[in-house]
Amino acid sequence: MQIFRIPFEAMASTCEVVLCADDEGTAQALAQTAIDEVKRVEHKYSRYRTDSIVSRINRAAGGEWVECDEETAALCTYADSLFQNSSGLFDITSGVLRQAWDFRRAVVPSEETLAPLLALIGWHRVERRDRNIRLPDAGMEIDFGGFGKEYAADRAADALAGQGLKHGYVNLAGDMRILGPKPDDQPWMIGIQDPRRHGGLMATIPVASGALATSGDYERFFEIGERRYCHVFNPRTGQPVTHWRSVSVLAPRAIVAGSCSTIAMLKQAEGKAFLEEAGMDYLAVDHQGNFHQRGDDAH
Amino acid sequence: MNPRHRFWISRVLLILMVFSLSACAGIQPVQPWEKGILAKPEMTFDGDKLDNNFTEHIYSSKEAASGGAGVGGGGCGCN
């Protein structure tokens, strides 16, 4: 048995499957099921495809009900529980804010630009009946970008586990689900991106099982003076969050790790209390560059 | 059912109850995301069906006791 790293491109980033096999051909064949699953999720929930289920739901906003398949309905239910457990901060209807925030032009939108978009946000107003969904106002949008990547990582890892693999992990641009430790039972050493040094690592975390996901202010942003405007928006104010540079969370599933790190970003200063309450291990860097991890306030 | 059997059955039901209560009370319930190991085939009570059939058949024809794991299974005039 040997460790193979199989890189691939998906979700506009570099991803990899790491697994153990007897030879490269077997490793490639095994990894392909995981890669296919990532591509399937990416394709199915793409915002850019006009025939996707997400586009159909959004096009029907203010009009007819749309019947979803089981997977989409389950993702909506998951989104609902995130909304409930984050006091409404994690809202999959907040994507409309992208229309106001253009990261290439680096302009802070005016109150007048934001106001009509903020009026379109509100998951609690979305109507759902069994597998049917209806967005009440024309112009409203949902998207699963907030946890789609982590969901794909879980699905890909489940596909590998289904083939009997016990060692390895799926890494989708830093969000990863671990199948199990290295063949010698040692944990994998997972590097955490330094939020201020592009391509640099700020820490290496040993992980043997479960999942690790990171949210940060460094993925898409622009700066005006000292102020950094990142792509994580408060759905009530329409403004980017500022308290955390990055939040990494360890959880049994990638989708939970990713959701907790995003909610912590959204909760700003209360993010730490949220992570403590959720009971997950975490490593966070605040806006001053200080490190925080589980239980450190107790010392 | 004679009284002796009734006594035994009530005793065994008591064991079942104590067993389930202690399992519920003393121990942290295992959550769905913690069942990776329990999902392995070797952690089920099914085992290798043909192996079990042969084994059960051999012992029930060489010893006086039989059964225990469920109902069904054919009889024979084994010698």
Added chain:
Amino acid sequence: MQLKTDATTPASQSALGLALLTAAMALPGADTAQAESAPERGLISLKYLDYQDSQRGRDRISVRAPSLMIMTPLAEVWSVSGTYTVDSVSGASPAYHSQQLTKMEDLRRAVDLGMTRYFSQGSLTVGANYSHESDYLSRGASLQGSISSESKNTTLNLGIGVSDDQITPSYGGIHETKKGTDFAIGLTQVITQQDIAQVNLGYSHGLGYFSDPYKLADERPRVRNHTTVLARWNHHFLRTEGTSHVSYRYYRDSWDIKAHTLTSDYAQPLPQGWTLTPLVRLHTQSAASFYLPTDPATAPGPTFPAFGATTYSEDQRLSAFGAVTLGIKVAKQLTPDWQVDLKLERYEQRAGWSLSGEGDRGLEPFSARSIQFGISRLF
């Protein structure tokens, strides 16, 4: 870093963490450990048994039995399975105690069929079995159900079975029947992430011809009721990735037989798809109330029943004895779909090993060896 490396469980339990994880587990594909779910793939399995028993230098019965099983899922929530076994039995069997070995030969064909419907919280199985030998016909039907708690950590199993056997010994003149009704109730409980346990209670009521028509002086009661308690425990060792299976069965019946059976094995996975499983089984039983032990006054001849006795038997199987089985199974996963296995077992039965110490010392020690070879494929 003081983060724990195993993130399969949260660092601490909390209502919020639980709510988020529970929501994630409702996503498709996440629930990998359902208590009951229809198999995703079919299985075809072939096994061959070669069995030989003996007593002090003399072979008794030998069995050669190929067996085929096919199980296939149907329409997502159903599975059907069938097994077909041909036992060819030959050799010699004692006419009483361990004496007067008498030649015999028989061919037994057995079929059993089962169909299971899976529900989100349980399953229901109907089964039927049929077996035929020249002097014995057996037909049976069973119904088994299981229902799990919301958490799927506790499962209640219930079963009922009926059987109807016809006995027509080769020397003619006898046509007898035997009917049986079996009940089973059990509880399976997940204890920890590496432990699962089960307790089963069984009750069986049998009515009809239980005697052995080929034995000398064999008249058994026409009723046999038995109660069993079976406790099983599986444990997975994180350090070795091996799994132990321990089971204990208590048996008692209306013939006054009490038996204790302890079985234990340990499956150790090894590199390259090998699995090695050593096993040990210990059994002890008391004699039936009507068992006639060897009599030093008449030995090696049979013992004569007391005048006026209505039930008696000199069948070694109904005496008090202890038995030990040692075995080893070697399995090799050839590809993700193909598996082969080989199992070797050695069995020793002795009156002196009876737990009560009151075995019939006039009986010969009895031993057996068996070899099973199997090959199976997922489809």
